[in-house]
Amino acid sequence: MLLQIIINGILKGGLYALMALGMSLIWGVMDIINIAHGAFIMLGAYCSYWFFSLLGVDPFISLFLSIFILFVIGYGIQRYLINLVIRATIFITLILAFGIEIFINNLALVMWTADVRKIQVPYGASNFSIGNFVTIPYVRLGAFLIALIIACVFYFILNKTRLGRSIRATSQDLDAARLVGVDVAKTYALTFGLGVGAAGAAGTLWAILFPINPMMGGILTLKSFVVVIIGGLGTMFGPIVGGLTLGVAEALGSNWFGTTYENFISFTILVLVLIFLPRGILGKSE
Amino acid sequence: MKTGIKWLKGLVVSGIVLGLVVSFNIPAYAKNVIKLGCAMSFTGKKSRTGKLYVDSLKLATAAINKAGGIKVAGKAYAIKIVFYDDKSDAAESAKLIEKLIVEDKVNFLLGPYSSGVTIPDSLVAQRYKIPMVEGGGASGKIFSRKNPYIFGTLPSAGQYFGTTLSMLTGFKPKPKSIAIIFGDDKFDLSVAKGAKKNAEKLGLKVVLYEKISESSADFNTILTKVKSLAPDALLMAGHTEGGINLVQQAKELNVNLKMISLTVGPSEADFRKSLGKNAEYIFGVASWSPQMNFKGIIFKSTKDFVAKFKAKYNYDPDYHNASAVAEIAVLKNAIEKAGTLNPEKVRNAIAKTNIETIYGPVRFNPNGQIKGSSVVLQIQGGQVYQVYPKGTKKPIYPMPAWKTR
Incomplete structure (x- = not known):
């Protein structure tokens, strides 16, 4: 039973990792704590819900569509909204992100109503068993693998492409990057787009596993925040380590103390990490 | 660019306003109007079920107004409900009830949804001595406070699983053990406590009795525990x-039980739509089902109500909907019997209620809660049927294992 619980935790941790990936990127590069992150996850979930219920598109295919749509939304919001205040103090961007969250949530309430919805694919809950001990649901395994693949793609983009180099350059030294000809506004918009696109992917996978509603984003923003802190900023593998740590800790903790303690456990780990590893498990020292 | 931002701002503001306040008016009968106040979950955690009440309350009041309104001492009054959105939040709801009484000067109050919200609301009603008829809270804690101004149309939460358990112990071979899990909510706690007591009295072993956090969406841990306790x-x-x-995650983890029963869900169309085939054989509990047959005072019969409701809203009503109609029926009857809008006299008339509604006969216990019990439902072939006692279909027990379906 313990083995099953740890595996449950790892699979859930993969989803946490994907959720936090985008938030970590935006935070690391631009120093924006994107409070609206959960709202973007929610939009990604509804994108795939629409493709599924109106056009019958399988969510594992509409995953790419929802990444693309959220990328465009993220790019636009950064280019034409957040860039206007990017030089102001952190509170201004925080408040702006908060405003965007309220706007998106209420828009979603009007568009989709508060009804609980779910993408019900035929293979939705099928699983395979290893021996008599462990049952693994296919969809959770798929979500886990996709999270890892997207993290690798991010790693590749950041380390091997020109775009990645300009993103890293901008985050390291804004003025120097500008001097060598990096279009900062555009780089910021692309980064934000990538981060929000990853949120879209997380949303799609969430919608396959769980029911969705327009107000689901708040708690997901918090979880992503915790994962980013635990894993550490400034590396693409921080969110993965953070996500897996949180997933397994929650699973074990809720087994030992009861499921109502799930959030208690998340935030206890957050505090412990802040005290003993203030830069997170993988965070780089400056 | 600038106008773009202005436009966005405007949209944000209108979005917020829309989210905060939802109210509607009936323009007819400018003078003779009975105002009912209702703070309901339009948004927030419980908005899905809140909507069921709103739809029903609107349909019932429209039906009364169309038929000439309520007669008080020879004069006809139209009913108007003043709605506010309490965001499924108990503190917010209590504030809104006060606003309804003080600012909107409503004559009588209707309840919110869920027990935790009903308790503070009922205390405000008591403070201002305005009777409240509610159909959305069943916890014993609402009715144990010697509050003479609260009346509820849902049967006692402690007895909610009573009929289910007596059905369960009638099956052969006789089941030996059960697991009870419950959400972090006053109503759920009352239901679970009552169920545990009932189960032990019937000789069932309660192998797991645990509180769960419904907001987390993850049931893997608890289901793994259930699987190992079998x-x-x-x-x-x-x-x-x-x-x-x-239910979804029980299938994911291949947790096979002879019976899964839920308090809220199976009777709602969304539940069946969201789960598709996986919703089959799931049991539910309700104080009412559309297959019942009663005569009513607002609608001719249960059948008449169900037909009119489906025509208007395009989904099957469940017990929440019927309970909301009963709220209005109780008030209409009491106001007519009292022959006045005096809150005290109407309260006394409500206490003496003895009517048949599309929801069933309504009489109140001295504590204000309806006299009645629940029925057992089961999803069979994508439809909900009453299966016990004397339902339209026989219960299917045990549920077939996930892999054999």
Whole structure:
């Protein structure tokens, strides 16, 4: 039973990792704590819900569509909204992100109503068993693998492409990057787009596993925040380590103390990490 | 660019306003109007079920107004409900009830949804001595406060699983053990406590009795526990979203039980739509089902109500909907019997209620809660049927294992 619980935790941790990936990127590069992150996850979930219920598109295919749509939304919001205040103090961007969250949530309430919805694919809950001990649901395994693949793609983009180099350059030294000809506004918009696109992917996978509603984003923003802190900023593998740590800790903790303690456990780990590893498990020292 | 931002701002503001206040007016009968106040979950965690009440309350009041309104001492009055959105939040709801009484000067109050919200609301009603008829809270805690101004149309939460358990112990071979899990909510707690007591009295072993956090969406840990304890039946006191998660994840982890029963969910169309085929054989509890047959005072009969409701809203009503109609029926009857709008006299008339409604006969216990019990439902072939006592279909027990379906 313990083995099953740890595996449950790892699979859930993969989803946490994907959720936090985008938030970590935006935070690391631009120093924006994107409070609206959960709202973007929610939009990604509804994108795939629409493709599924109106056009019958399988969510594992509409995953790419929802990444693309959220990328465009993220790019636009950064280019034409957040860039206007990017030089102001952190509170201004925080408040702006908060405003965007309220706007998106209420828009979603009007568009989709508060009804609980779910993408019900035929293979939705099928699983395979290893021996008599462990049952693994296919969809959770798929979500886990996709999270890892997207993290690798991010790693590749950041380390091997020109775009990645300009993103890293901008985050390291804004003025120097500008001097060598990096279009900062555009780089910021692309980064934000990538981060929000990853949120879209997380949303799609969430919608396959769980029911969705327009107000689901708040708690997901918090979880992503915790994962980013635990894993550490400034590396693409921080969110993965953070996500897996949180997933397994929650699973074990809720087994030992009861499921109502799930959030208690998340935030206890957050505090412990802040005290003993203030830069997170993988965070780089400056 | 600038106008773009202005436009956005405007949209944000209108979005917020829309989200905060939802109210509607009936323009006719400018003078003779009975105002009812209602703070309901238009948004927030419980908005899905809140909507069921709103739809029903609107349909029932429209039906009364169309038929000439309520007669008070020879004069006809139209009914108007003043709605506010309490965001499924108890503190917010209590504030809104006060606003309804003080600013909107409503004559009588209707309840919100869920027990935790009803308790503070009922205390405000008591403070201002305005009777409140509610159909959305069943916890014993609402009615144990010697509050003479609260009346509820849902049967006692402690007895919610009573009929389910007596059905369960009638099956052969007789089940030996059950697991009870419950959400972090006053109603769920009352249901679970009552169920545990009932189960032990009937000789069932309660192998798991645990509180769960419905907001987390993850039931993997609790289901892994249930799987290793292998009880015959799992009873959950929770809400729709939790129920969907539980059943979906029970299949994901291949947790096979002879019976899964939920308090809220199976009777709602969303639950069946969200789960599709996986919703089959799931049991539910309700104080009412559309297959019942009663005569009513607002609608001719249960059948008449169900037909009119489906024509208007395009989904099947469940017990929440019927309970909301009963709220209005109780008030209409009491106001007519009292022959005045005096809150005290109407309160006394409500206490003496003895009517048949599309929801069933309504009489109140001295504590204000309806006299009645629940029925057992089961989803069979994508439809909900009353299966016990003397339902339209026989209960299917045990549920077939996931892999053999």
